[in-house]
Amino acid sequence: MIKLLTTFNGRPAPGGMFDPTTKTYYKACRSRNGGQHPHRFDLGGIDDPIVQRLKTLDCQKIVLELPGGTFEIPFQTFLENAYSQRWNDPRFTHARWYCQARHWNNDSPAQIEAPTTVQSEQSSLFSGQELQDVAMSGRWAR
Helix, strand or coil: CEEEEEEECCEEEEEEEEECCCCEEEEECCCCCCCECCCCCEEEEEEHHHHHHHHHCCCCEEEEEECCEEEEEEHHHHHHHCEEECCCCCCCCCCEEEEEHHHCEECCCCCCCCCCCCCCCCCCCCCHHHHHHHHHHHHHCC
């Protein structure tokens, strides 16, 4: 097995493992939303230097181990359908690659969940009826 390294927050970080005998890349994410795009149903989160290294290693398959299941994709399918995302976050120094969840195979009983985000409730000084009255008066005023 070959250990692949990347950087996170300016420090060396594990980037996954590559098995040269099976030409399979393994990435394990322990955090709840790790390996998932935070706003879409896309999987990967693989740093650009890792993707470039996998090309030179003639990778054939990616195995992504997430808390919700294990997902696989042929590397060529990943390359054909993936896109890079550069985050406006100084911890992520490289663009990260994602591919839509529909391209990944999942043999686990758990399905991929939407990324969890915290939404705040909007408060209003007006009651529901008052808001409706204002909306209706705006329509008739035109």
